[in-house]
Amino acid sequence: MVVTYISAMLLVFVLTFHLLLQSPLTGKAFEDTLSFGYATGNLVYYKLVFGLLLLTAVVHGLNGIRVLAIEWFHPMRGRWVLNLVIVALMAFFLAIGSFTLLVVS
Amino acid sequence: MKQTRRYKSGLIASLNPLNFNVERWSYAIHRATGVILVGYLMAHIFETFQLGAGPAAWANTMSALHSLGPLEMVGLWIVAGSALYHGANGIRLILNEMFGKLMGKPILPVYPYSPTSLGRNQRVAVWTITALVLALWVWAGFYLMAGLGVV
Numbered sequence: 001m002v003v004t005y006i007s008a009m010l011l012v013f014v015l016t017f018h019l020l021l022q023s024p025l026t027g028k029a030f031e032d033t034l035s036f037g038y039a040t041g042n043l044v045y046y047k048l049v050f051g052l053l054l055l056t057a058v059v060h061g062l063n064g065i066r067v068l069a070i071e072w073f074h075p076m077r078g079r080w081v082l083n084l085v086i087v088a089l090m091a092f093f094l095a096i097g098s099f100t101l102l103v104v105s
Numbered sequence: 106m107k108q109t110r111r112y113k114s115g116l117i118a119s120l121n122p123l124n125f126n127v128e129r130w131s132y133a134i135h136r137a138t139g140v141i142l143v144g145y146l147m148a149h150i151f152e153t154f155q156l157g158a159g160p161a162a163w164a165n166t167m168s169a170l171h172s173l174g175p176l177e178m179v180g181l182w183i184v185a186g187s188a189l190y191h192g193a194n195g196i197r198l199i200l201n202e203m204f205g206k207l208m209g210k211p212i213l214p215v216y217p218y219s220p221t222s223l224g225r226n227q228r229v230a231v232w233t234i235t236a237l238v239l240a241l242w243v244w245a246g247f248y249l250m251a252g253l254g255v256v
Contacts, residue, residue, distance in 0.1 A: 012195070
């Protein structure tokens, strides 16, 4: 639960920041915020924020799926398999996201 | 009498959405929006991966998404609504569960177990969140649909 709460509180801030960068408050139409220059510019300029967003979103989201699976199916024996799959998925998506951040910057 | 019959109907009645109270509805919507957001997160990580392949690959990805037509913006609108609700309700849950705020004082469980957690503060919080999220969701809808020329 500690992982859920801490990642959730961090997510509230970094995701709000990310959504504000895509919002009308930037003075741009939504289509313009999807341009290559704007997207890569944000990733380079706010690299640390997007890195934190990637980490917290992946950990919070996949941990949430793990909790849902436990709530619905109550796995008595296979919980370590579930944990292993979730950690592997976390590592996979963190690797792809980190690779994107490194290549773009 | 009617209420007692409903309580005695057991598991089947507990799964009937018509029997949900506002807290159970918010629980169900929180779980559903969470699953939607995880699905989108995975797709979004793959989508932004194309940024690393250069402007041509990004343009191809965008044109593939635009080929979905209005479905693209409707999908983003659903994701925006999910993020708004999950975030706002999540803050309420953190206040409840981590800091013990907005909850009633614990009492002995006496049949038919009316939930003490659904006091006035909690109801106000739930309905304030619902109103705020709906207002922001409508605003997000106007912003997203403007690109389609709908608005």
